[in-house]
Amino acid sequence: MAKFLIRRLLSYLVLIFLASSIAYLIAATTLSPRSYFEQQQPPPSEQAIERQLDKLNLNDETPLAERYATWVAGVAVGDFGQTITDESVNEAIARKAGVTLRLITAGTLIGATVGVAVGAYSAIRQYGRFDRTATVAAFFLMAVPAVVVAVTLQVTAVWINDVSGMRLLEYGGEYSANLDGGLWATVLDRVQHAILPTLSLSLSLFAVFSRYQRNMMLDVLGSDFVRTAMAKGLTRRAAMLKHALRTALIPTITYFTFTVGILMANATFTEKIFGWHGMGAWVVDSIVTNDVNAVAAVTFFMALCVMAASFLSDVLYAWLDPRVRVS
């Protein structure tokens, strides 16, 4: 088991490195940092631009291979270079990664847990009222793009605030800038700001997971081992939870790995629309400002997240499926 996980981990490292390299090479060939400096007001002199580009390792007159070599040499010692405004990329990552990680962790936990619970329960009550309602809700949510969900939530928040006459829900930024209060005021403020983005992220996950879990659960419910479990005298509840749900969770966990890519994209929209300064919003900004090093760093981060999720699902898989553990 440990050997299997270590081998997986090694191949993940190679994949992450390749993914960031590809992103760096594409970004270095398609984005043009030179135009960023040329558009500055007042326009800097030709030499100043050259000097700045050389300093940031962004000069398009240096051969691509040479720029790439410099970048790799930096990454090898854990330095992702400088952003286009000459800040350290590492410091920016340290500041922004936490924001995104908080958002996707909370969003995934809530979305996947509620989705799995609702999906499993609708399978048990197939064609009942609960199942029908959940199916309609999931189908509707799956048809709404993440962007529209976020914008609709904002519009609703404005309306709720208007009706209640208070600022119940915040829909811009991660926290209030000039807040002075104790620990509880700060926590309350953060939660107020976090409700809508987390909700917007977890709604689409909920839809996908509840559908998938319902189908998997239906496949398992008819099997002999569930009937045997009940025939042996287990309560229906125990048979459903320990035997049916546990087995039906295995394919869902594999499926989870595939949704992480979509989750990262959704996190980007959510951050951008709700004005959170996380990795997702950063990537959109850095493409607009032709910031090559930042783009490569965000790709690295996202690839790392995908791999972490994949590793996590390997571990969960082993925990749920005794056959994997034994072999």
Place this chain on the structure above:
Amino acid sequence: MSMSAEREAVASDAAVVEISGRWASLARELLATRRVVIGLAIIVALIAMAWLGPLFSPWEFDERDFTAFRSPPSADHWFGTGNTGRDIFHLTMVGLQKSILIGLCAALATTVIAALVGAFAGYYLGFTDRALMWFTDLFLVLPQFLILAILYPVLRDQGWVVFVLLLASLMWMVTAKMVRGMTISLKEREYVLAARFMGVSHGRIILRHILPNMSSLLIVDATINVSSAIILETALSYFGFGVQPPDVTLGSLIAEGARQALAFPWTFWFCTGLLIVLVLAVNLVGDGLRDALDPHSKSRT
């Protein structure tokens, strides 16, 4: 009778029986599934609306009404007008056309790539399999949204067909893995072995025997991919990384409308509503197809 003649006779005989059986039972199955019928009806209605609607509209695609900027829906402008006085109804219909086209083309391309990669990996196994699956994993790790966005400066001047191909090249991985798994089990079946002993080439076996036998998986997956492509396109357009003017899609219209959803709701809700209805209908068909085609799920209904 020579071997080849016999094979031909058997093959054509089997093909006739099998094809008529397969398609007829498929059609029966589909028409019995209410979801599929409803979904298909909605899609046909939307297609008719998208292509016929502009003919009935009194306004042209590029025409501006200088007497009505951002006017609400009226008898003159059925869906109101936008910031520059363009008729929203006409724009939305043209956008709907493009969204449907992008969805269908991207889904088709995705399924073709996935089927070929998955089937070749699963059929040959060994080195081919390892190389192809490794390649698939690499694509899974690359954040698709990010790559499309980075490529945007190159894409900007290429038109929407290149955009569709790029969408497809970033969506095929999960299906390819499923196809691979099915191929591994299918290649041990008697009919594949029989074809092999008769001297049918590997490539032909994959195309004529293995892929047709997982057609239900491929059809269902292509349907789901239509809606994924439409949604991904919307997301990209929202940040301006999607199709570029003068082309419009529902996504680019939503992007424009979202910024003024509160002040001028008609610029946002009509295109959004149509997009939701379109994706919902496609998903209904996909879900119904899965139940109709998947022998596993027959017991469920």
